[in-house]
Amino acid sequence: MGHYGYEKYKTMERLTCSARENEARVLTQGAILLERCREDLEQSRKDGDLGEALSYNQRVWTILQAALTAQDCPLPIHTRRNMLKLSLWVDRQIFKAMAAPSDDVLAEIIEINQGIAKGLRTKPTKKMTWPGNP
Numbered sequence: 001m002g003h004y005g006y007e008k009y010k011t012m013e014r015l016t017c018s019a020r021e022n023e024a025r026v027l028t029q030g031a032i033l034l035e036r037c038r039e040d041l042e043q044s045r046k047d048g049d050l051g052e053a054l055s056y057n058q059r060v061w062t063i064l065q066a067a068l069t070a071q072d073c074p075l076p077i078h079t080r081r082n083m084l085k086l087s088l089w090v091d092r093q094i095f096k097a098m099a100a101p102s103d104d105v106l107a108e109i110i111e112i113n114q115g116i117a118k119g120l121r122t123k124p125t126k127k128m129t130w131p132g133n134p
Contacts, residue, residue: 005063023064024120030057031113034106045101057109058094061087086112 033053037044044050065087067073068080075083090112097105 005059005066019067020120024117026060026063027113027117027120030060031110031117033057034110034113038103038106038110041101041103041106050101051098054094054098057113058091061090061094086116 030053033049033056037050037053041050044053065084068075068083068087073080090109093105093109097109
């Protein structure tokens with residue numbers, strides 16, 4: 001996907017909704033796709049739906065990684081580092097599910113997607129500050 005995917009993401013983000021809303025939406029969509037596959041794991045594997053759902057999630061997390069490493073990322077460095085660590089863990093889970101799909105692995109990815117999406121939909125009650133940016 002590379003640079004083109006990231007630029008397309010940024011353009012859509014500016015045109016349709018806030019970054020937080022867009023990220024929550026695509027993470028939720030990824031969770032929904034995986035949940036559908038969990039309902040009949042063997043059939044979704046045979047039909048190719050599982051591969052498509054995993055690829056979709058992989059693209060979403062790759063785009064998030066690019067956003068987290070961008071020069072203009074507004075998040076504090078420690079938050080960026082933690083999210084990047086989480087994204088690497090999600091990558092490993094996706095590869096694990098591609099090699100040997102299991103209900104447990106899919107459930108873990110779904111839970112992470114839903115949790116991050118929920119946090120993104122939460123409106124901060126006050127402006128966040130961190131060292132170096134009072």
